[in-house]
Amino acid sequence: MSLSALARYHAGLMPALTSYTHALTADQAARLRGLLAERGFEFMTKPYCLYAAARPKVNVLVYEKGPKVVVQGKETEDFVTNLLEPEILGEAKLGYEEVHSPEMFQPHIGVDESGKGDFFGPLVIAGVYVDADVTRRLREMGAVDSKRIGSDARIAQLAAEIRRTPGLVWEVISIHPERYNQLHAKFGNLNRLLAWGHAKIIENLLERVPGCPRAISDQFANPAVLQKALQERGRGIELVQRTKAESDPAVAAASILARDGFVGWLKTQGQRFGMEFPKGVSNNVKQAAAKMVETHGAGILHTVCKTHFRTANEIPQEFDSTP
Structure with missing residues (x-):
């Protein structure tokens, strides 16, 4: 400080x-x-x-x-x-x-995602650009890794504060299930799809803050996957991949925006279909998916679920997982 x-x-x-x-x-x-x-x-x-x-x-x-x-x-x-x-x-x-951590207060981009482990809902990827003043504001408001925030209402509150923070620049990409299933089939696995989304967020932010020298994200299993996915502007900056990246305020803020987008989709679509879409891949998730299939037919899962999950084949119905 x-x-x-x-x-x-x-x-x-x-x-x-x-x-x-x-x-x-x-x-x-x-x-x-x-x-x-x-x-x-x-x-x-x-x-x-x-x-x-x-x-x-x-x-x-x-x-x-x-x-x-x-x-x-x-x-x-x-x-x-x-x-x-x-x-x-x-x-x-x-x-x-x-x-102790001067790099935390230097201009940089933080990227994180939400929804990759959830059967229902989109994959949401967010990015946040910060400088020293913005970092201080994020710390003051209590912006921490979204996984440490147990309340969806608190996530929404913090997300609203983050979006209106002076000097902060943000981007969110929400890949809804139908599009997600198409892209997953195209890329062949989640890591390449996730890397594409991270790279797109970084590129979009660099169009708005071209002088930013660095971006931080969580460590990919194979770091080369994200490095290779970077686009023209992204290849010109330092990319830092590390475990527990959410300890950085920019990544923490990105995780909150991504979580807010994911939770918001579940709420909106739950209201649309008149039921709750549970998080994760629990038995409650399977029961909710079976209810959707019973009401709307197996094809509905392509529009509300990630159909490459094993959960899709555990629904007590004959189900063709091909989009």
Whole structure:
């Protein structure tokens, strides 16, 4: 964080921090548990957590995957600055992001998608261009990876704030199921289709911000697939592919816009057909798909589902998956 931003943070001119996430080593996770016990935190069991603990105004969850710690509540900042950083992490980072991660505040594009693992609905790909001021605004509003936001209403709220952020440039491509099924057949697999969409988003944004030097996306299984898909302008910039790219505010904002587009489609089409389109590939999804087939015939799945999914062949009906 720049000195001016840091001063605003500690002067209380930026919103109070109510959520914080940081990776831990196994040793740090164990030491944090002991420290929480010493400080009188009440422990509880939570799904996917090594442990979870709470006291009034702050909750601490340490997840198995990573491991990582998530701190939530009105006293998040106090917990991080007075306990977590000095006692466990051994380094003061909160409020000093521009010192520790200057590349986050340099002009760049972030790209992400939503819907690729869902049987119903479109594949939505979004991109966001940011500079230092925009990055600060995104952090202030709480723009984080959409997978960390459990409420569709909160996704919609943040998406609206992102779209009206001064200086931010955004693009969204929504590939509705019928078109998605055609493109999947053309490209032969999801990775090439996804790379095409990412490359198109980058190209569209570079038409509007031609001086942008860099774009960030999540790591493709084969990084060359996206690199090869880049178009004329995209081939002239630095492309960064990395795991957990959503930790970058531009990618996080893109993930929110993409999720908002995906959730919006499910809601609109659910109203159109008078039923709920569930997310994912659960048994509820199969039941909803079977109901659609029973009401509208097997052909309806081409217009509302991704028919290359194995789920299409698990619907209790004879179903031809050829578009």
